[in-house]
Every structure is written in C-alpha cells, then in structure tokens.
Ligand SMILES: Nc1ncnc2c1ncn2[C@@H]1O[C@H](COP(=O)(O)OP(=O)(O)O)[C@@H](O)[C@H]1O
C-alpha cells in the first residue's frame with residue numbers, strides 16, 4: 001500500500017470538513033474519489049500534499065501514511081521532492097503570460113541543477129503533441145483542454161511517480177475530457193500511480209481501478225469502478241439515475 005489515509009479528521013477553523021475518512025491507494029493503481037461540490041475532495045488532496053497554512057486544513061485526528069510512514073510532519077516541498085507526489089490543482093494555476101515551454105521550465109526549478117530535462121520534455125511532448133505544437137505560445141491562448149495538459153505536464157516535471165489530480169475534466173468539452181482521461185490511462189500503463197478527484201463520476205469510475213464516494217466529509221461507498229457503476233445508490237446520486 002503506497003498511500004493510506006486513516007480515520008482522517010480535518011478542520012478549517014471551527015468547521016470540520018472531513019469526519020474520519022479512510023482510504024488507500026496501492027502502487028500502480030488509479031483510485032478515484034468522487035463526490036458532489038463541498039464533499040471534501042479538495043480538502044483530502046490538500047491534506048495529503050501538505051498545503052501550507054493559512055489555507056491548509058488542520059488535521060485534528062487520524063493519520064496519512066506514505067509507504068508506511070506518517071507524513072503529517074512532512075513539509076509541502078518534501079512531499080514533492082522526497083516522496084515524488086505531485087498535485088495538479090483545481091483550476092490548473094498555470095502562468096498565462098508565460099509560454100508553454102516557460103511554464104514547463106519553471107516546474108523544474110526545485111530539481112537538481114545540471115539535470116538534463118530534455119528527455120522529460122520529450123516524454124511530455126510525446127504524451128501531448130499539442131503542447132509541442134504550441135510550445136512558443138503564451139499559455140493564456142491555449143484552449144481549456146490544452147491548459148489542463150500543460151498542468152499535467154508541469155506536475156510530471158517534478159519527477160513524480162504518484163499523481164493527484166483535482167477535477168481535471170472541469171470545464172472541458174466532452175471530447176477533450178475523453179482525450180485527457182485516455183492520457184491518464186496511458187500514464188498509468190507506464191507506471192504512474194494516480195489519485196483522481198472528480199465530480200464527473202461516470203468518467204472517473206470507468207477509468208479507475210477502485211473508487212470511493214465522499215459525501216459531506218464521510219466515505220459512503222467504496223469498491224471497484226465496476227461495482228460503484230452498478231451500485232444503485234451511486235447510480236441514483238451521482239450517475240443521473
Ligand atoms: N479554506 C476553507 N475555509 C473554510 N472552509 C473550507 C475551506 N475550504 C473548504 N472548506 C469547506 O470544507 C468543505 C469541503 O470542501 P472541499 O474540500 O473544497 O470540497 P470539494 O472539493 O469536494 O468540493 C466544504 O464545506 C467547504 O465549504
């Protein structure tokens with residue numbers, strides 16, 4: 001088991017956002033966390049990536065373990081550098097006034113000087129040929145789908161082997177959602193472990209090996225993607241009947 005969330009409770013000030021949730025991600029898996037707006041999906045990812053205060057949710061009980069060790073005292077930069085865990089945040093947060101290439105180059109800043117990043121850029125351009133075509137364009141001129149690809153590319157340049165994505169399909173046209181999810185499948189086939197947070201339950205459950213349903217800070221269902229797609233409660237609440 002690579003990542004294990006154990007009875008995690010977190011608060012923002014006096015507001016409790018997670019009420020003792022437990023889930024895990026095995027090496028090589030795609031696991032999805034689905035749930036409506038406000039369920040606690042982003043809070044879960046921010047708890048794992050150790051988002052710095054003041055925005056950070058405060059862990060009041062439970063544990064987060066990575067390869068068996070608690071990471072509650074791990075700093076956000078160590079999560080990326082030492083644990084090789086990267087987050088593609090909700091809303092992408094790319095630098096619109098920089099080119100595609102400049103955004104990618106920026107993502108390498110924390111890595112060892114003298115590293116040859118060419119093979120890594122090449123890997124990203126192989127995965128997302130559109131980014132190669134547009135590498136000299138300002139990022140704000142990209143379509144939503146291309147910006148999401150750039151956000152994924154940037155996360156890959158941290159040297160991660162565990163990728164967390166916060167609602168990557170949000171705002172994308174259906175055809176681009178499918179394309180992006182195919183790329184996530186390809187990354188997973190190449191060895192990337194993935195924790196995917198999505199409101200688009202249908203798409204996420206078709207991609208993922210396993211999933212968890214989060215409702216107002218609690219896990220209310222779990223199973224394989226197939227099991228959850230066939231679960232009547234899940235169908236009713238998240239799959240449009
Ligand atoms: N910075 C914050 N301060 C206070 N409450 C927050 C903050 N961020 C999220 N919350 C609350 O925590 C709960 C979970 O939010 P969030 O994790 O963003 O849900 P989701 O990503 O599933 O939409 C919600 O009730 C939300 O209002």
Ligand SMILES: [Mg+2]
Nearest residue numbers: 041042043090
């Ligand atoms: Mg969210």
